[in-house]
Amino acid sequence: MRDERSSRPKTNRSPKGRTRLESVKSAVRSRFEVDTRALAALRIGLGSILLLDVIHRAGDIETYYTDAGAYPLEAYEATYPQFNGLSIHALSGELWVQQLLFLVAGVFAVALIVGYRTRLVAAISLVLLLSLHARNPAVLNGGDRLLRVMLLLALVTPIGERWSVDALRRGSTRPVVASFATAALLVQPVVVFTQNAILKHRGDTWYSGDGVKIALANDVMTIHLGNHLGAYPALLEVLNWVWVILLAGSGGFLLVTSGRLRALFALAYIGAFVGLLTSVAVGLFPLVLIATMIPFLTTPFWETLARFVPSRLTDRLPSASALGPLSRPPVERRALESARTRGYERVTSVAETHGRSLLTAVGVLLLCWILLFSAINVVDHDGSGGIETEFSNEQHWGLYAPDPSTSYSWFGAEATLENGSTVDAFEGGELAMERPVDASQEYDTFRERKFLEAVRDSGREGTNNVTAESYADWVCDRADDEHDADVDEVRLFRLVQASPVDGEYEDLRAQTVIERAC
Template identity: 60%
Template sequence: MGVASKLERVGPDAETYRQLRHRLEPVYRWVRSRFEVDTRALAAVRISFGLILLVDLFIRWGNIERFYTNDGAYPIEAYEATYSQFTGLSIHALSGELWFQQLLFVIAGLFAMAFALGYRTRLVGFVSLALLLSLQARNPALLNGGDKLLRVLLFLALLTPLGERWSIDALRRGSARARESVVSFATAALLIQPLMVFSQNAVLKHQGDTWYEGEALQIALSNDVMTIFLGNHLASYPALLEVLNWAWVGLLAGSVLFLLVTDGRLRAAFALVYMGAFAGMFLTMSVGLFPFVLTTALLPFLTPPFWSALRRLVPTSLTDRLPSASRLRSFIGQPVERRVFDALERRGYESKTSFVRAYCSSLLTVISVLALLSILVYGTAYVTDYDLPDELETPVDQQSWGLYAPNPTEGYSWYAVEAQLESGDEIDAFGDGNVTADRPPDASKEYDTFRDRKFMETVWASGNGDTNGVIAVDYAEWACERATETHGDSVESITVHRFYQPSPVDGEYEETGRFTVIEQTC
């Protein structure tokens, strides 16, 4: 009688639960579909990140001695004395010799290629991430928002199965094991991260007074240091710039609606629109890796209809020439760990191998949940100026994304180093001419790369009291050595000048300002 009464009490509760579950099933499917990612998109993310890492190394290689060795402008002593949040995080800081840096660059390049090919994807990917963090920590003065977004997105992507398709790992497993799509907390974090960047940037731009008045893009493209290629010509079309200004603001503010709420072909179409905007950014603004990283961030939003359509565009004659998967698999062989697990299972240790696999899967889930919460908590706290408890404060990778926000700068700078000789003559320390305040015809060409521009901005800040002046002093000592190599021992001192030009938003240039960054006796 007691058991029957318990069943009677449990019965209605169980039925209520089943009804509630039935009613919520459509909501669950809707939410799940919004965070589901095609594994071909994840493969494209992997390949794109591998190529970005290679391009980044190639760009940095040109100034490897200047920015990463003790003979350059940022020796290890400067690394140890500045940017304390990065202290001890760089393998590159173990030696200031040129050969050591070149070796690490080559190693990082090999791992980046292996990552793009999908060879032991997760392991190789985490090694690539560690080398990237080490490289960035060695000289943080070179970094912009694109570098921070790169390391954040790469970490989130590594929590997903990037090697599921189009990879050496996939060939080892066999095509039968490949999933068409995946959904998890990791894919949710990977999708939410770019939306946080866009939404937060839209809010920050609203705190200014130019973006939501349609004027900001014209101001931004009047910055001759930041404007390149097509951007040098768009300034002549203010009406077009106003339309593009409002279109960009609309894409930022509506990113959650356009990219997360939508699905299928519509989501893919919106993702392609955003990618078109990033291509426009690459053709107009010198912002480093940002356009490529943002494009990679949008690849997971490309849905199965897009990849199926793309597959139909590939000629069958091309795919027929590729070696068969079975032939490649026999050449590559199974991974060592797979062979070990199979051997253990044959010997009766199936329960233990299952435990290891379940543990690893659970660990990834926990890390993914924490990553997703971190994006939401830190991103929301930054844009709302909410002070987090001290226990939650972190010195690195806070979710702050303020590119051209709240307003674009209304002026630009370039730098020159002047050498004073024993004869009293003052000449360009690195050339034969004289240093003048004449505005260059294209100020963006005053810098070798965008990293050179970022570094000189830090030198200027250091000369005005930031980082205790260490970076400015080290740069001046390096400039002395360069000047002596160019002009001989007749160089007595050098002076680093900063020239500031207000942007000609109204078509007229104001007078160029000239400031002394630092003076150094050689």
């Protein structure tokens, strides 16, 4: 009889094949490893941005988040019905409620910075951030979107592993971690840059060397350093190509590399984003972009950095005993230990295993979401394919794409008093209908600019003009407070100026956004 064993296909790989496979696995894993110190720095960075965001928004809390402001709950419910019921901030239009929620968000941001109950605190911070964003989407930009995405991704990585209260309580740390969650964390910024590079390629300016020049000719958006770069056209072209190369080559620069080379590229990107921060008024976006680069700072970077930290500082780091009541393990950990001592070892083991499996599954889903919906936004950039959704828009990254705008605008509000005279609704006197010396100063914050753009779009014919009407009603109230005479009517103008790309200014154009009786 024929030996059946001789007829079976050989399934065992040769030692050489196994070695090659293990080598590939090791190489792939090393590309998605993140130093836990980088995760700790990311946690501190995100917490600091959240705190800065709360402080920055607090200056306009009444204007944008209460019924006494320009965007009351009635307007919110009419303009964004898809968000109704999703915002804690929309439960009340009272100022004190918003102040309380802002205070709570600030407290949790501080807790995230110090790493106390990190995952729970990050989850609550994310909920509060989503609630705040849902309350007034009109003041948001891509930086807000990237912030909430990064906070979500950080939530499923061990950002409390080092430099945290949690780490002191735990007493042990891992030097590096690698998982689907860390892969998603590293892939996300590369997706942002790659998608933006593709969208820019569909325009006419970036890949011809003129994108930065045109972008910095926009006087509303250009600030500080950007105001001086226009005098050096050759430098602007160099910066344009550096920017395009960083965007288009991000996959190779950041994901293919490792070790010191990866850290050097990450520092190069951070330098570029610092330049963006000091040149263009795009709010939190540069800060969040800087935060996305922190996980790419590899172990050699942190080891080198550690050599420059004086020992007198490291010797003063607190121990677990110095935490007092905070030194106790988390409630869930104490519950597991209690179950073990009572003989439920198997139950606790299953719970821990399922918890790790859940994090892995979430990491896989997040990675797939990033890749899939980013691809959708590239293929269906203008939404003509009918596949645009709020969920897919979370992966839309079109800053200055496909081309930077060749014009800029600001707004002016004119009030007609009961005696028939017209004045500047906010400042009195005649409304200035001429180009200012620095148009970026026409907006108190970048959020005011975003909101007035929403007012402009709302006031266009054939659209739901609730936002424009609410803003006009608010202007009426402000004008009544500003002037002794009663205000009969307000008119909002949009003043449009073509960007002086060639150094010459064209005539200013004035457009009426809305007229409304008070």
